[in-house]
Ligand SMILES: C[C@@H](O)[C@H](NC(=O)OP(=O)(O)OC[C@H]1O[C@@H](n2cnc3c(N)ncnc32)[C@H](O)[C@@H]1O)C(=O)O
């Protein structure tokens with residue numbers, strides 16, 4: 182079978198033919214290079230208009246046989262570019278009289294790594310221009326396990342390089358300069374499995390304006406931004422219990438990012454795969470490869486229903502080409518693995534020790550800082566939370582130089598493995614209580630709540646308006662917590678918690694409803710309202 186792919190979501194006009202029998206992909210690309218500044222939508226569309234017919238023609242000349250289907254990138258991307266590609270694809274499919282397949286560009290960035298690696302159900306990190314997220318296949322969809330709260334990772338780097346006056350794209354220039362730089366410190370922002378680049382980028386611009394050598398800024402930027410992506414990828418591996426990671430997207434061409442991910446995977450005995458650069462940056466090869474899988478699954482589009490979608494999210498795509506056996510949550514963890522993403526928890530009996538071991542992938546100075554800050558903060562906030570009535574382990578000892586805490590053992594299972602509506606509601610009540618005290622947990626996932634399944638069953642409401650269940654669900658792991666009076670931060674806590682349930686439960690909605698009802702009952706309803714706002718703010722323009 183031969184499938185033609187067409188890509189043109191932003192800067193790369195590209196066509197490719199995928200020959201499934203020979204597993205061979207031939208790609209023809211023509212890049213748009215802005216004369217100044219970043220990508221101008223009108224100029225980019227002009228480029229597509231000129232370049233797409235030529236790359237299609239070259240691809241057909243390469244095909245060595247009849248074409249069975251035409252696949253095109255339907256979104257996300259720049260509207261005017263997508264429309265040109267869509268028209269070209271429709272015309273080609275009609276001209277050849279073959280079916281049309283509409284591919285999600287983000288999913289294509291991930292599937293190409295899965296295809297080339299042969300991994301069954303990896304966790305996927307996409308590090309591209311306009312996006313940054315970690316996904317896993319679950320129950321017929323790609324679930325977003327973590328993502329950027331503001332810009333894509335490539336765009337963040339490109340914005341800094343524009344400030345410095347370098348031409349687009351900036352990512353490769355950051356990589357070159359970083360090789361000659363020394364590490365400088367920038368804000369490090371990971372909230373649960375989500376992360377943000379905007380604070381880092383303004384700090385980088387300020388540092389440059391204040392005379393910090395640009396090489397040092399580039400080095401600090403890479404260490405910080407890629408350290409965050411690697412940490413979140415590790416969290417996703419830990420949350421799902423998987424041991425395979427694939428990388429996708431244009432920023433994946435960066436050798437330092439690949440080195441960090443490979444080192445993280447090696448440290449936890451996971452397999453890592455990054456496709457070669459021609460499949461990482463935007464290219465039609467990945468569109469053709471996923472297009473072939475979709476075509477084989479009967480997932481084709483009627484011309485009348487083939488409109489493009491500039492905001493097409495990867496988790497909207499019905500995944501027709503994968504089986505249930507590939508689910509990211511099947512067969513991974515047996516629930517007894519205490520090797521969390523961040524720390525090792527050891528010990529039998531009534532106490533445990535929790536140690537934040539050095540992470541080989543991180544710059545030494547950043548690693549030392551994060552371990553010190555998180556250990557200190559965790560000890561402080563565990564005690565603060567107890568003070569406002571939230572069950573947490575007692576802190577028996579804090580050893581900051583060794584990044585070790587000695588803690589009371591609590592509960593007999595992770596909430597993840599014992600989900601009930603009453604228990605998730607209890608966590609929501611706990612979050613409302615700590616928010617009322619002016620701080621956030623920072624990482625309230627279903628693995629950071631411990632439940633006691635033994636003892637008397639809940640009998641409804643206890644004294645003080647709280648449910649009896651709330652006394653038996655402990656919050657642990659406050660290492661990412663911090664003091665704040667910003668409603669947005671409180672809403673992010675709820676979002677992380679709901680995200681961890683959406684990422685793992687087959688039918689998450691009743692749990693989400695229970696969380697919001699419980700929070701509203703004892704906490705500030707404005708926080709739930711803000712959560713809605715956050716969810717409605719589109720991030721994929
Ligand atoms: C929606 C779609 O159009 C978009 N695609 C896209 O942005 O092109 P992509 O090829 O996936 O990524 C390009 C980004 O990748 C960065 N980049 C390229 N080489 C790099 C390197 N060596 N180090 C760091 N960044 C690099 C560029 O600076 C640019 O920001 C996307 O996937 O988000």
Ligand SMILES: [Fe+2]
Pocket residue numbers: 286290309310430431462463
């Ligand atoms: Fe891309």
